[in-house]
Amino acid sequence: MTQSLFDQRRAAVKPDSAAGGPVVVIGAGPYGLSVAAHLRAASVPVRIFGEVMGSWRHAMATGMFLKSTPAATDLSAPASRARLTDFCREAGEEELTELTPIPCETFVRYGMWFAQQYVGTIDAARVSVVERAGTGFTLRLEGGEEFGARAVVVATGLGALAHIPRELRQLAPDGPGPQAAVSHTSQHTDLSVFAGRHVAVVGGGQSALESAALLHEAGAHVQVLVRAPRVRWGARPQLERSWGQRLAVPASPLGTGWVLAAVCRTPGAVRHLPARARMLLFRRALGPSGGWWLRERVEGVVPVRTACRIQRADLAGGQVRLRLMGGSGGTGGLAVDHVLAATGYRMDVDALLFLSPSVRQAVGRVPGSKAPRLSGAFESSVPRLYFTGSLAAPTFGPMLRFVAGTEFAARRVTARVRQHELHC
Ligand SMILES: Cc1cc2nc3c(=O)[nH]c(=O)nc-3n(C[C@H](O)[C@H](O)[C@H](O)COP(=O)(O)OP(=O)(O)OC[C@H]3O[C@@H](n4cnc5c(N)ncnc54)[C@H](O)[C@@H]3O)c2cc1C
Known part of the structure; x- marks a missing residue:
């Protein structure tokens, strides 16, 4: 060797x-x-x-x-x-x-x-x-x-560490740009390159929802595909909270609630939890959601299809054809110019x-x-x-x-x- x-x-x-x-x-x-x-x-x-x-x-x-x-x-x-x-x-x-x-x-x-x-x-x-x-x-x-x-x-x-789901990965070359069929949100600084094009945004978190808002505002035709049954939105922070409210639902840098307050106050103690419990915390403690201030730019503005999974993706006639399972739009297909994976x-x-x-x-x-x-x-x-x-x-x-x-x-x-x- x-x-x-x-x-x-x-x-x-x-x-x-x-x-x-x-x-x-x-x-x-x-x-x-x-x-x-x-x-x-x-x-x-x-x-x-x-x-x-x-x-x-x-x-x-x-x-x-x-x-x-x-x-x-x-x-x-x-x-x-x-x-x-x-x-x-x-x-x-x-x-x-x-x-x-x-x-x-x-x-x-x-x-x-x-x-x-x-x-x-x-x-x-x-x-x-x-x-x-x-x-x-x-x-x-x-x-x-x-x-x-x-x-x-x-x-x-x-x-x-950017992740693109298996069903989409074969259509995602390394480089970004509107000419690629599939890309990850982390590959983009300028979403206005998609103006006038049909884009499916995959994901239900902040990155997906904010990208969808920006794409729509830049003149793209956007549809958001969310796996969860509904989109979750953060609550507008309450500036004045009573003593009772603060005790019942304590605040933390990551939001309100006892679990978040505990993990933020004692990250050193989290390390002593069993690995399975830590992984559960890692995956579930803060599920995908959109910031409260983003809601009005998405809800009722950009079509969002929930409870929806991509079964497969193929290139045909210069478009990406997605086969979708479930969702508020029913089982079926969707043809777009580009798929933007906001998939974490x-x-x-x-x-x-x-x-x-x-x-x-x-x-x-x-x-x-x-x-x-x-x-x-x-x-x-x-x-x-x-x-x-x-x-x-x-x-x-x-x-x-x-x-x-x-x-x-x-x-x-x-x-x-x-x-x-x-x-x-
Ligand atoms: C879309 C998005 C929105 C987010 N919003 C928030 C938010 O509102 N609040 C929040 O707290 N967190 C947010 N996060 C999480 C955020 O990534 C982290 O909080 C924060 O940036 C982590 O800091 P870091 O230093 O670990 O990583 P980064 O900020 O990613 O910095 C890593 C640095 O390492 C450099 N680097 C990488 N490889 C090499 C190498 N081989 N040699 C030299 N340099 C290298 C990179 O250039 C970069 O400068 C967000 C993440 C994303 C993706």
């Missing part, structure tokens, strides 16, 4: 040099930035890679808003003035209330401000390979640079191709899933390899799927990294 150039060079990297290298954070979204801010404040040598707020710039359509409220959308730094409201005040942005949907553009500007204030130098390069070397790692960047790292924090978000993401370490096959293989999984099994400090079964964000949600609960989990993750990872340093 021939060794790749990278393998040969890796063999030449002395294990000591990797162990003595910096901590590397891969990804400069909310989790990467927060972890990096904490590590830098703790004077840990750290290099951070990726485009600042890259997913929010390139994997979301123009015109989208955040579903979360301002209070649940703070990045985390040890300093006290790093919140979204601090940014808005300092930058002269419009003040946000719980009733103000946050434009994605505002959140991107907040992330860039946060990076400048609390992180410092960030290398926009993408990491293409992570391999083990002694007690540390060897990394390669897409530009070819290779170097050692004592620890690696994976904060790469959902990008590589799968937590699968094997989809992270920048981790070498041997690293991926060595990462233990949460039973019943392909997500990494993590310690209380977000460390995987590969020592000094950490996973944050959604990939940590099957371990710590649904808060890790959202920006609201950044504080918990950044503090735990940093404490563990410092502990390693003290013992080296």
